[in-house]
Amino acid sequence: MTGEEPKRGQMKLDLTHEGAGRHRPFVTSDCNAAAVARLATWPDALTPVLALIGPKGSGKSRLAADWAERVGAVPVHGAEASLLDPLEVEGRPILLDRAPDADDETLFHLINLARSGGGALLLVARSAPSSWEAALPDLRSRLDAVPTVAIQTPDDAVLAEMLEAEFARRSIAPPADLIPWLLKRIERSSGAVEAAVARLDAEPGAVTRAVARRVFGPLGPGDPD
Structure with missing residues (x-):
């Protein structure tokens, strides 16, 4: 907010997204077709939070970046998510790459923010949220309920x-x-x-x-x- 100092431990992030257009076109094949199709029509009102999972080097971060470019999402990575100002991202789609690296409290608040209406949260990781460690019981139940779409090893x-x-x-x-x-x-x-x-x-x-x-x-x- 104008004239206010950021909270301790919080800093201003550049919420502009660098265009993905400078990259080569994303190649759709059997190994990623389901994920490509799902993100082409997401977010939707029924699924405000979605996890995109796949092995290292499978192209999940690239596909997520293309999605963020298309919908104007705020891109953040791992522990960097704790620096987000909720007032600036409320109602906006968010891309959280390396999602398991974010702390429990941040993940909890981002999921709640997306579910409160108007926003969306794409979690990118190698494994499904149901397998992530979570000390907060309320976060555990939320992670277990996150739907997932997977990219397989490149064919x-x-x-x-x-x-x-x-x-x-x-x-x-x-x-x-x-x-x-x-x-x-x-x-x-x-x-x-x-x-x-x-x-x-x-x-x-x-x-x-x-x-x-x-x-x-x-x-x-x-x-x-």
Whole structure:
């Protein structure tokens, strides 16, 4: 409020959201179609609080950021949520990434704020809220009641798009057969994609499958590649 000092332990946050448009389009496939469809029509009056869950590197934070851009949500991360001023976010959609890192009291108040009408709260985490630790009994019951939608480990279609985008970001034009070759050799996460392309980019000369084979090695003794 104008002319008032923030409460102790509370600070002003920049509640503007950086546009997601600078990123590549989010690729929809079997591994994430249910989550994409759910967020396309959410929030709704019946579900003011929703959890988006999935393994590390599955793209859940990216999908949540696209949702926040679309609906004008306030994006916060983990323990940073305790710095929110309820008066500034009341009635607004909120994206809380790394939601289990927020303290119990903050989570309790954010859920209540969303359920009081007009707002919405998207909780992003690797596991469902029902599995999070909560010392407050009232918070425990609220977390157990939060509906969830899940993203699975990236499949070939999503992983291939991640590889193409990372190569393009580094201005690398890989041969057509390299990405299918890499799909068999790297972990299925955005972090693994970035690490793999960085390793290839560090090699002298053009990025070829021969270079990739030297860097990553064969799958096993019988690998014909």
